[in-house]
Amino acid sequence: MRTVLISGGETPAPAPLVDLLARGSTSLDQHRAAELTGSRSLVEADRIVFWSAGDDPILAEVAQRYRRAERAERREAIVFVMPAGSAPAAGLPDTETYVWPQDQDRLMMAFLTGA
Secondary structure (H helix, E strand, O other), rough: OEEEEEEEOOOOOHHHHHHHHHOOOOOEEEEEEHHHHHOOOOOOOOOEEEOOOOOOHHHHHHHHHHHHHHHHHHOEEEEEEEEEOOOOOOOOOOOOEEEEOOOOOHHHHHHHHOO
């Protein structure tokens, strides 16, 4: 499965999370949300993972575009990962949410077993 990791804010995704996503994917592409803002095209992937350590309006805008595309295609491909102690960014779609590192086992099940 091809996975795209889109990071928002100033804090990059932790290396162990990136490693887990890479091991559970045939390919892993990483982008900053700011790279994708205003772009009409969306990066194609089987799974889209959003990482944010805080409120990032750019990430929220990109996530909303992916959510609209996901609904139009009638599929579920988006997950959102945030660090412990942070609140989800305002405006992000209501998708499967994981807290890092507490939900590491859940993410491993989802990504390493193809769930």
